[in-house]
Amino acid sequence: MMVFSKSICISVTIAAIFIISLSVVNGGKRKEDQGTDHAIQSAQKQPRLVDSCISDNDTTVPPSHQDTDHASQSVKKEDDEPTTRRPLAVNNFDDCLSGYIGNQSKIVLLLDYDGTLTPIVARPELAIIPDETKNVLQTLAGMPNVHIAIISGRGLGDLKDMIGVEGLTYAGNTGLDISFPDGGEFKYPISEKDQEKLKKLIETLQAQLCKHSDWVEDKGPTLTYHYRAAPEVLHAELMERARYLILDAEFKAGKAHCALEAIPCVDWDKGQAALYILNKFFPENWREIAIIYVGDDVNDEYAMEVLKDMAVTFRVDASNKVDSVAKHYLSNPDSVLAMLQWVERHFGKRMLQEDSDRNLSNN
Known part of the structure; x- marks a missing residue:
């Protein structure tokens, strides 16, 4: 009996040593894979709507979220498109933004390009950003408390050329390529x-x-x-x-x-790109910053899904007949311009007030 007990103890001990060895080896491998992957993994830790490619015959729709004041039935979409409810119309930007921004001194604007900052046109090269919109972006980019990222399906170089405003973050190829104002870059590794x-x-x-x-x-x-x-x-x-x-x-x-x-088919979309950019801007406290996301197509829905509890989101749609994750809808790029002008006035007044308070304290 004693011999049998000793045999069991020896077997258990050998098994424990083997498990510990495996843990050490795997831990070493994990350390070797850090670096660029760390930033990707930190974005991917956030709740994701879709984690893999959807087959051609997949009609699964994510769970619906109903708005008690304006509920509507969800409808099935192709592929993995998020679907919730009909967004709410915006009658006054003071109503939907003032309370949200409150006393927060910083804001991040995450914007699509085609169909959002510019009208939809026959060919991509014809989607010229209106001068008035470009001027507002330039003014906002010069404000120290305003951070802007353009997240588009366009190629990165093309996106930069079309907008031509310094001080912005540009994310091309639905966020696979990102260029920051400080010269930093991110490229999702494609095999x-x-x-x-x-x-x-x-x-x-x-x-x-x-x-x-x-x-x-x-x-x-x-x-x-x-x-x-x-x-x-x-x-x-x-x-x-x-x-x-x-x-x-x-x-x-x-x-x-x-x-x-x-x-x-990588675990990356506009939602993950938005999270990466926010972590880049404010690595310690981006959840405490005011965030606005504006987009007009299905690819933007993934970003709005990820940010739905942390940002004010707008879907650009002239018909207002598209179910969306967005909280509100804007009818066209002119409405987007009006929203940007509201942000410009709001933070412009705040800068003037801060300058005034600073002068009074110096005197």
């Missing part, structure tokens, strides 16, 4: 395998579809298939065919205005 698959997908789309003035835009880590210039009667067919080819190539199919984006 060589995905890069090769994207090249083949470009060739496939061009060979099978691009026969009716529709075309493919190569943006580096992503691509956009534009079908707006094709005859309208073909739009639905072209969109569905392109969507099938994108999903078949194992990419996410992100919807835009008369276009589809092929995005690598």
Whole structure:
């Protein structure tokens, strides 16, 4: 009996040593993978709506959140689009922003570009930012307590060229490429395998579809298939065919205005990019800062979902017939401009008051 007991003790001891050894080895491996991955993981710790690519026949819709004052039934969407309720109309920016901003001295503006700062046009190069909007962005960028990031599906270089305002953070390719005002950059690591698959997908789309003035835009880590210039009667067919080819190539199919984006199946979207940017701006206390997010398409919904309990969110939609995670809707880029002008006045007055108080204290 004693011999049997000793055998059990020896076996347990050997097993314990083996488990401890595995823990040490795995711990060492984890330390080696830190660095760039740390920032990515910190953004991905936040609650996510979607954690993987959705198959072509997946019609799952995330749980709905009903607004007691303005509830409406959710509807099913294609792919993994978040869906909640109809956003609320904005009658007065004082009503929806003054109480939220309160006495907070800093604000972060997270803005989409096409359809948000500019109207939707036939070709991307025609989406010129209006002078008045550009001037407001320049003024806001010069305010020390205002931080602005443009998060767009456009390529990073293209986005910078189209806006041309210094002092902004630019996030291209739905946030896979980010450039900060201090010269810092972030690039989500895209595998060589995905890069090769994207090249083949470009060739496939061009060979099978691009026969009716529709075309493919190569943006580096992503691509956009534009079908707006094709005859309208073909739009639905072209969109569905392109969507099938994108999903078949194992990419996410992100919807835009008369276009589809092929995005690598990585755990990163505009929501994760927004969190990364906020952590970059205010690594210790960004949850205490006023945040406004404005966007007009499905890709923006992921950011608004992540920020829904921490920010004021606006969906830009002329019809107000789109269910959205956003709290409010704005009818067009002119309404977005009016909101930016409100922020400019609000923080401009605050700066004047602070200067006045500072002068009085010096005297």
